[in-house]
Structure formats: C-alpha cells, structure tokens
Amino acid sequence: MNISEAARRSGLSAKTIRYYEDIDLVAPAARGDNGYRQYDSKAVEELHFLARAREVGFDLLECRQLLGLQRDTSRQSRHARQLVLEKSRQLQTRIEQLVAMQKVLQAMADRCKGDEGPECAILEVLAAAPEGGESA
Amino acid sequence: MNISEAARRSGLSAKTIRYYEDIDLVAPAARGDNGYRQYDSKAVEELHFLARAREVGFDLLECRQLLGLQRDTSRQSRHARQLVLEKSRQLQTRIEQLVAMQKVLQAMADRCKGDEGPECAILEVLAAAPEGGESA
DNA sequence: GCTTGACCTTCCAGTGACAGGAAGGTTTAC
DNA sequence: GTAAACCTTCCTGTCACTGGAAGGTCAAGC
Numbered sequence: 391m392n393i394s395e396a397a398r399r400s401g402l403s404a405k406t407i408r409y410y411e412d413i414d415l416v417a418p419a420a421r422g423d424n425g426y427r428q429y430d431s432k433a434v435e436e437l438h439f440l441a442r443a444r445e446v447g448f449d450l451l452e453c454r455q456l457l458g459l460q461r462d463t464s465r466q467s468r469h470a471r472q473l474v475l476e477k478s479r480q481l482q483t484r485i486e487q488l489v490a491m492q493k494v495l496q497a498m499a500d501r502c503k504g505d506e507g508p509e510c511a512i513l514e515v516l517a518a519a520p521e522g523g524e525s526a
Numbered sequence: 527m528n529i530s531e532a533a534r535r536s537g538l539s540a541k542t543i544r545y546y547e548d549i550d551l552v553a554p555a556a557r558g559d560n561g562y563r564q565y566d567s568k569a570v571e572e573l574h575f576l577a578r579a580r581e582v583g584f585d586l587l588e589c590r591q592l593l594g595l596q597r598d599t600s601r602q603s604r605h606a607r608q609l610v611l612e613k614s615r616q617l618q619t620r621i622e623q624l625v626a627m628q629k630v631l632q633a634m635a636d637r638c639k640g641d642e643g644p645e646c647a648i649l650e651v652l653a654a655a656p657e658g659g660e661s662a
Numbered sequence: 663g664c665t666t667g668a669c670c671t672t673c674c675a676g677t678g679a680c681a682g683g684a685a686g687g688t689t690t691a692c
Numbered sequence: 693g694t695a696a697a698c699c700t701t702c703c704t705g706t707c708a709c710t711g712g713a714a715g716g717t718c719a720a721g722c
Contacts, residue, residue: 399656401656435653435655438653438655438656439652439653442651442652442653442654443652445627446627446630446631446634447624447627447628447631456649456652459646459649460649460652460653462644463644464644465644465646465649466641466642466643466644467638467639467640467641467642467643467644467645467646467647467648467649468640468641468642470638470640470646470648470649471635471638471639471640471646471648472640474631474634474635474638474648475631475635477631478628478631478632478635481624481627481628481631482628484624485621485624485625485628488583488617488620488621488624489621491581491582491583491617492583492614492617492618492621494582495582495583495610495611495613495614495617496614498582498610499607499610499611499614502603502606502607502610503603503607504603504604504606504607504608505602505603505604506602506603506604507602507603508598508599508600508601508602508603509603510595510601510603510606510607511603512603512606512607512610513592513595513596513601513603513606515578516575516578516579516592516596517571517574517575517578517596518578519571519574520535520537520574
C-alpha cells in the first residue's frame with residue numbers, strides 16, 4: 391500500500407511517517423517502480439506502535455527505545471516497565487504543575503469583577519511585587 | 527541597573543529579556559554610554575508581570591494582550607477575565623488529557639511483570655491492532 | 663599598566679516534532 | 693487530453709527560548 395493508506399491505518403500522518411523515516415526511527419520503506427513508498431502490514435504495525443506510544447506521552451527518543459525492545463525477542467520486560475513508570479512520574483509532575491497553575495487562574499478569575507471598569511484583580515495579581523518586599 | 531540585575535529581580539533570564547525586546551514584547555531598554563541596557567524599577571515591573579503571566583500558562587501572544595490591558599488605564603476588566611477563563615479551560619483540557627494518558631500508563635505497568643523475561647504486557651498493549659478488527 | 667574575570671554586546675544555530683507549501687513526477691478516471 | 697488526486701524532495705516556519713562564538717567594557721588586585 392502507498393503512504394496515505396499506511397497513514398490511515400497507523401494513525402500517523404504521511405508527513406510524520408516520512409519524518410520518522412528521515413530520522414531513522416523506522417527503516418526506509420520499500421519503493422515501487424514509480425519511486426513511491428510501499429508498506430506491508432508489518433511496517434504499518436510498527437507505525438501504529440509508534441502512534442500509540444506517542445499518544446501516551448513518550449517522546450521520540452523513548453519511542454526509539456520502546457521499539458528496540460519490541461523488536462528484541464530477548465528483551466527484559468523490566469526495561470519497558472522502567473520506561474513506563476518514569477514517564478508516569480513525569481506526567482504526574484506535569485499534572486501537578488498544571489493544576490497549580492489552574493488554581494491560580496481560578497483564584498484570579500474569582501476575584502475579578504469582569505465588568506466594563508478598569509479595576510482588575512487579575513492584573514493586580516500579575517503586577518504584584520515579588521514577596522519579601524525590599525524597601526527602596 | 528544592568529540586565530543581569532533586572533533578570534534577578536524580574537525572575538526572567540537575561541537571554542529572555544533580550545528576546546522579549548527583540549520581538550517587541552517590551553519597549554527597547556534605555557542604553558548607557560557603554561551601550562549596556564539600563565533598567566529602572568518600572569521596566570523591571572513589566573518584566574516581572576510577564577514572568578508571572580508565563581508562570582500561569584499564558585503564551586507570549588496572550589502576554590502581549592495582558593500587558594496591553596495593564597498599560598491601558600481605560601481597560602475593561604472583563605477582557606482580562608475572558609483571557610483567564612479561556613486559559614483555565616485550556617489547562618483543564620490539557621490536564622484531562624494527561625490524566626487519561628497516565629491512567630493508560632499505570633494500567634500497562636500494573637499488568638507488566640517487569641522481570642528478566644521478554645513477555646511484556648506493555649509492549650503488547652502498544653502493539654495491539656486498532657480496535658474494529660478487519661479480517662484480512 | 664596589566665591582567666583576570668565578570669560583565670555586556672550582537673549574531674547564528676539548535677531544540678522537538680512535526681506542518682505547510684513549492685515545484686514537479688505519476689496514476690487514474692472520464 | 694486533462695483534471696484530480698496521488699506521490700516525491702526540499703525548504704521554511706512553528707514556539708519560546710538556550711547555548712555558544714566573537715568581541716567590547718568594567719572593576720579589582722598586583
């Protein structure tokens with residue numbers, strides 16, 4: 391099949407598939423007589439594997455490692471598990487950051503009247519001097 | 527004061543301050559006889575305002591709008607409130623995505639033995655065919 | 663006066679993971 | 693014959709910076 395069909399089946403865009411080939415994340419696709427890339431179901435499976443890994447938050451370097459494990463029949467499952475647990479921790483940290491940010495935003499919105507006047511608690515909070523006031 | 531002191535007080539890096547000047551987010555700093563940028567407390571306040579806005583998740587375009595409101599004494603606080611509420615919604619969406627991703631990761635880790643063997647539920651999940659199985 | 667080190671300047675390149683688009687070749691359908 | 697829908701490569705742009713090179717300036721110590 392051509393690249394657009396491989397894209398449809400794998401869940402990646404054709405652009406992304408070419409990019410992954412470019413950076414040697416996947417092996418170069420076979421080519422037809424016309425120079426078009428040709429994909430078989432095995433190639434599509436790898437692409438789909440990558441799409442899934444990206445969806446749950448792995449970056450391309452990690453995807454490379456996961457794909458290496460997937461290809462390696464003598465792998466050790468603890469290596470995959472380590473990657474997953476580390477990524478989970480990273481997501482947890484990021485989630486906590488975003489929640490904290492959102493709390494600040496909510497607090498600002500709650501205090502702001504949001505009317506036609508210029509007085510605005512949001513801008514006041516953003517403009518507030520750093521805590522630990524110096525006196526000069 | 528010079529740029530490194532302004533950086534220290536505002537919470538931005540000197541690099542970032544120059545960058546903000548470069549993209550016209552802040553007005554060009556005054557220059558001393560030696561060509562060094564000079565900052566007064568008013569300039570530092572604006573930089574600090576930007577640092578705060580970035581911390582709670584606004585991108586530079588939004589920072590530009592917020593700074594515009596901050597400078598405009600005839601502003602309407604509802605404009606600031608709209609920006610905050612929209613950003614809050616965006617963060618909420620992002621948080622939900624990350625939580626969903628993390629759930630998948632946790633489920634994978636829970637099912638994987640994580641030992642010396644090759645059998646690995648994580649890789650199985652990532653490699654699983656798209657749902658809605660075709661039969662060819 | 664000289665050196666050392668900490669500043670400062672500008673400018674260019676790189677990051678991650680692609681997306682958009684130009685310029686051109688191929689295939690398919692009518 | 694031609695239009696459209698593919699495909700190819702190559703270049704640029706995104707976002708918000710960071711790192712580094714090459715070079716000018718300043719303050720302190722000897």
